[in-house]
Amino acid sequence: MKIYEMKIAPNPRRVRIFLAEKGISEVEFVEMDLKNGENLTPEFRQKSPLGKVPVLELDDGRCICETVAICRYFEEIQPAPSLMGTTPFDKASIEMWQRWMELYFLLPTGMSFQHSTGYFADRMNPIPEWGEECRSQVLKFLDFMDDHLKDQDYIAGNKFSIADITALCALDFNRVNKIGIAPKQKNLKKWYERVCARASINA
């Protein structure tokens, strides 16, 4: 199996941490140069129609795009340790939290970066006012997370899950937006230290 990625980007990092947590190491990583559009060639679009990374290529040539879909594949072929839940309620609840971390934290984080800096201005239409709006959504969401974490150790309850991986990668990527944990966000800080103690985060 091969994974096409760009190491500094947050989505490939989510997959690497997920694999490290599961102890899966038999995957080859192929580094792509997104800034220079290596992901936009017709050849790469055969693997990833929308030109995104990461992409998982199986040994038979079939490909799976989208971070969470790639994680789902590995969760299915190697269920333990579970990062996406085992009971119907836990699976649904972890999916809910994972989605919130993605839709209301990672997504506006990336759009704040792209729309404010014009990093991908050759292939998209940056709207600085939208970048600013996304930035303020991220700041508000950090308060929501801090409040949520007052009663529990991990994002989706008392067990580390894919929701923590998404949140961690979104938080760390916010260095590009010069956003970090505020001094008053003490629960968030404790959670961050707890998660950063795991070996997987260096994957």
Place this chain on the structure above:
Amino acid sequence: MKIYEMKIAPNPRRVRIFLAEKGISEVEFVEMDLKNGENLTPEFRQKSPLGKVPVLELDDGRCICETVAICRYFEEIQPAPSLMGTTPFDKASIEMWQRWMELYFLLPTGMSFQHSTGYFADRMNPIPEWGEECRSQVLKFLDFMDDHLKDQDYIAGNKFSIADITALCALDFNRVNKIGIAPKQKNLKKWYERVCARASINA
């Protein structure tokens, strides 16, 4: 079980179609008035911290928010007929397509509507230029879908899945953006007719 929803909104419709496909009918629906902020009360935020619908409330009071997480719960408690795949590859591939229909079709559809019309201007900051950008993303994505459907009957392959449900609800909701299938998009039109022949779409 209860589902809090607003019937005309696209996300609750996704859940209703999903349940109809599975033949699950023992759910009570509670209509909410989102326009007047019934979803923003402290009481409702106990069920749905971000104030969104749909929300599934189990008989023991536990709640699951997020359309796909709610669908996941029902897929787990009643696997047949499967709408999210049965093998590891199919599960991942359907998740990939479901996500694409959501992230690159339903999401910009909703943002085009909200940012162009100011429908929720009392609780968000509409940016008309971003609404316009989302509109053009939707139009481009319809071409991508049309091309994708030239070789297959359904979004994620040869079987109806949750990806078709998301795509259908996004397409129908585009009436608010005055966007529909273009005459040249013949594959998309055939797919739409195929999907609209299912009884579940009136759920």
